[in-house]
Amino acid sequence: MCSNILPECIPGNFKSRKSWFNISAADYLDRGSEDSSLQGKLQSYLKSQREDITEYPYAYLVTAPRFLDYSFNPVSFWYLYNMQMELRAIIVEVNNTFDERRIYFLKGSVSTEKGQEGIPAATTAGKFKDSWIKDFHVSPFNSRKGSYALSAQDPFSTQSGNMGEIDNTITLSSSKAHAKLVARIFSTQPSIDPIALGYWGRLRFIASWWWVGFVTFPRIIKEAGRLFFRKKLHVWFRPEVLEESLGRRATKDEIIIERTFRSFLRSLVESSNLNYSIKYISPIPSSRAEETFMPNSSSHDPIVLRISTPLFYARLAHFPHTSEYLSHEILTADNKNRTFYISHPQPFIQLLDERSTNNIFTHTDPPPKHLSAEEGSFYDRLPWRFLCWLRNHRRRPSSSQQDHTQQQPDNQIDIRQSGGFSPFDHFAMRHESREQAVRYRNVVTRILLGDILAFGHPEVFDAVGYVLRVFFSYLFVVAVKFFWVWALGERERTVRTCYQAEDEAWCENETFYG
Numbered sequence: 326m327c328s329n330i331l332p333e334c335i336p337g338n339f340k341s342r343k344s345w346f347n348i349s350a351a352d353y354l355d356r357g358s359e360d361s362s363l364q365g366k367l368q369s370y371l372k373s374q375r376e377d378i379t380e381y382p383y384a385y386l387v388t389a390p391r392f393l394d395y396s397f398n399p400v401s402f403w404y405l406y407n408m409q410m411e412l413r414a415i416i417v418e419v420n421n422t423f424d425e426r427r428i429y430f431l432k433g434s435v436s437t438e439k440g441q442e443g444i445p446a447a448t449t450a451g452k453f454k455d456s457w458i459k460d461f462h463v464s465p466f467n468s469r470k471g472s473y474a475l476s477a478q479d480p481f482s483t484q485s486g487n488m489g490e491i492d493n494t495i496t497l498s499s500s501k502a503h504a505k506l507v508a509r510i511f512s513t514q515p516s517i518d519p520i521a522l523g524y525w526g527r528l529r530f531i532a533s534w535w536w537v538g539f540v541t542f543p544r545i546i547k548e549a550g551r552l553f554f555r556k557k558l559h560v561w562f563r564p565e566v567l568e569e570s571l572g573r574r575a576t577k578d579e580i581i582i583e584r585t586f587r588s589f590l591r592s593l594v595e596s597s598n599l600n601y602s603i604k605y606i607s608p609i610p611s612s613r614a615e616e617t618f619m620p621n622s623s624s625h626d627p628i629v630l631r632i633s634t635p636l637f638y639a640r641l642a643h644f645p646h647t648s649e650y651l652s653h654e655i656l657t658a659d660n661k662n663r664t665f666y667i668s669h670p671q672p673f674i675q676l677l678d679e680r681s682t683n684n685i686f687t688h689t690d691p692p693p694k695h696l697s698a699e700e701g702s703f704y705d706r707l708p709w710r711f712l713c714w715l716r717n718h719r720r721r722p723s724s725s726q727q728d729h730t731q732q733q734p735d736n737q738i739d740i741r742q743s744g745g746f747s748p749f750d751h752f753a754m755r756h757e758s759r760e761q762a763v764r765y766r767n768v769v770t771r772i773l774l775g776d777i778l779a780f781g782h783p784e785v786f787d788a789v790g791y792v793l794r795v796f797f798s799y800l801f802v803v804a805v806k807f808f809w810v811w812a813l814g815e816r817e818r819t820v821r822t823c824y825q826a827e828d829e830a831w832c833e834n835e836t837f838y839g
Contacts (some may be wrong), residue, residue, distance in 0.1 A: 345531050346390040352387070353418060354428060356571060356610040361521055367403065370416070374430050381405040381413065384479065387491055389511075389538060395521065397541045400510075401494060404480065412453055412479045419461060422545060424573035426567050427461035431475065451482035458495070460567050465549070466558045470500040489516045564661035565634055571632030575609045578768045578783065582638035583609055585765045587616070589647075589752045590630075593676060594618040601672050606631040629668040637664035642769040643776070645747045650675035708766055709754065713746055715773035 354366045362370070363386070369376045386563040388401035434454045456474040478492040490512040497506040517702035522530060552558045564757070566572050587605065594603050597620055604617045604627040617627055632638075644650040654663050655670045666674050746754070753765045775783030823832040 333679075345535070346392055347394065348386075348388070348390050349396075351389070352396060352398065353386075354416075356426075356574070356608075370428070370430075376414075376430075380407060383410060384407055387480075392538050394533055396538055400572075404477075406481070410481060412482070415453055415455070415475070415477060417475065419463065421461070421463050422542065423462075423563060425462070425491075426571040427566075427569070428571070429457055429473075431455040431457065437569075451479050451484040453477040453479060461570055462561075462563050462566075465560045465563065466552055467497065467505065468500075468561050469564060471501075471505070472498050472499065474500075538735070565636065565664055567660065568631060568633055568666045569631070572608045572636070574757070575635035576784075578772060580609060580637045581636040581761075581764045581768045582642055583607060583635070584761065585749070585753050585757060586638060586641065588757065589617075589749060591618045592752065592756060594620055597676055599672060599676055601669070601676065602627040603673075603676075608632050608635055608637075626669075628673055630665065630673070631667075633667045634664050638770055640664060641749070642772055643716065647748045648674070651677055666695070674757045708770070709746070712766055712770045712773070715777070717771060718777075748835070 348363070350361055350363045352364055354370045357372075364384075367384055371378045371381065383406035385404040385406070386401065387404070389396065389398045397421055401418040402411060405414040405416065407413050412433075414433065415431045417431060419427045419429070432452075432455070454474075454476050456472055459471040459473055460469060462469050474496040476494045476496075478490070480489055480491055482488075489490060492509075492511040494507065494509045496504055497508075498504050517530065519530070552559065563725065587607070590605055594601075595618065600620060602617055602619045604615065606615050606629070621654075641647070641650055649667075652674050654665065655667055655674060660834070671812065750769075753762045757765065770784060771783045775781060775786065779785035823830065
């Protein structure tokens with residue numbers, strides 16, 4: 326559908342112009358390749374699922390568009406058809422209020438009728454049915470356990486008699502197979518073609534639907550308040566996403582730390598004597614979301630390191646030993662707080678041995694003096710020493726407060742007692758550029774201060790900084806006025822003048838300088 330209500334479009338791509346409602350490819354499927362079209366992202370996703378894209382030449386997306394560039398879209402449905410326009414698969418794209426995403430690829434229940442084995446039931450009955458295990462946190466009033474069941478009507482099926490209408494029912498069942506929640510998305514009126522609408526029809530359409538996206542999130546908060554305060558339902562705290570899900574978008578601080586960690590990991594592999602390469606998969610969309618680091622010698626199968634959430638980088642900055650946090654999450658059996666996944670844990674732990682990393686990153690070429698915390702001037706050393714002091718005296722992140730009996734290796738020196746720096750810090754000081762090292766230092770300091778002063782929320786400093794800027798701007802205006810009135814020898818005088826007419830009288834105040 327193309328008009329001035331929806332963006333101008335061409336087959337396989339969306340090319341936006343000025344429009345009230347907009348569909349952006351960046352809002353769907355994987356978060357990488359933000360500039361790709363919907364068709365390109367869909368094909369990339371199908372390839373990641375090891376599907377033949379030629380089997381699905383047609384796709385129909387049911388979603389909520391952006392209005393004035395704002396969107397909150399809890400669920401989207403992709404209907405995938407073969408060349409004969411038979412529904413073969415559905416992609417269910419779920420987003421929670423924490424900016425996390427889970428994409429389910431469903432191929433439907435299989436027909437058992439003679440001669441139709443292996444064919445989805447939707448091709449014969451106009452209904453698409455499937456069920457799958459729940460592994461994504463959506464609501465704080467439900468755990469991550471249980472299962473979903475979908476019953477979806479094929480909007481292009483001629484058997485149902487409701488051509489073009491949407492009717493999807495999702496049932497959430499508990500781990501004991503008891504139905505807990507039934508949600509239904511269905512059409513209440515025939516579909517509308519924006520091109521066929523006149524001026525007044527478009528105006529009525531916009532007036533009727535502009536507010537829906539803006540009130541979706543407030544409605545969720547309202548209903549959550551009713552369930553919590555009135556119904557007294559149990560609240561499940563949000564776990565970190567599993568490997569198959571997409572974590573939230575990264576903050577500016579996490580993006581800066583990721584750049585240093587990527588360089589750190591590359592140098593670690595290239596300087597190691599172990600014959601292992603690492604395939605690093607970052608959760609931050611970029612042209613290098615996946616990168617393989619190769620050692621100098623021949624390598625075995627690569628170690629796959631997949632970071633599931635950008636929170637990994639903020640947590641990593643808390644620990645004085647780089648391997649302390651990484652080894653902790655590798656060895657723990659609790660997936661609720663895990664922020665990364667590794668294919669070969671033991672070789673990776675050996676690679677992260679603290680003594681070897683210290684040899685690599687603290688005894689090589691001398692660091693530039695403008696970044697050195699040991700050899701630079703007092704003003705160069707002070708920010709780095711302050712960072713070190715904060716790390717040694719801050720509280721640990723929540724994930725490290727779990728009850729684990731992991732002992733510190735014998736060859737690992739506790740730099741919290743010696744007042745030293747982590748290998749991560751040493752790498753930033755010695756091997757990163759001046760600009761990146763300063764950004765890394767400032768970001769880590771900000772995160773550690775946030776733990777101490779802002780309950781683990783460094784973004785509070787942005788609000789405080791804004792208030793301080795407004796306050797100092799006010800002081801500057803007052804100072805300028807004072808300088809104008811007093812420094813130039815001028816005085817402010819107020820003259821009150823009264824006037825009288827035949828039937829009324831009034832007075833006015835006038836201010837003069839001089």
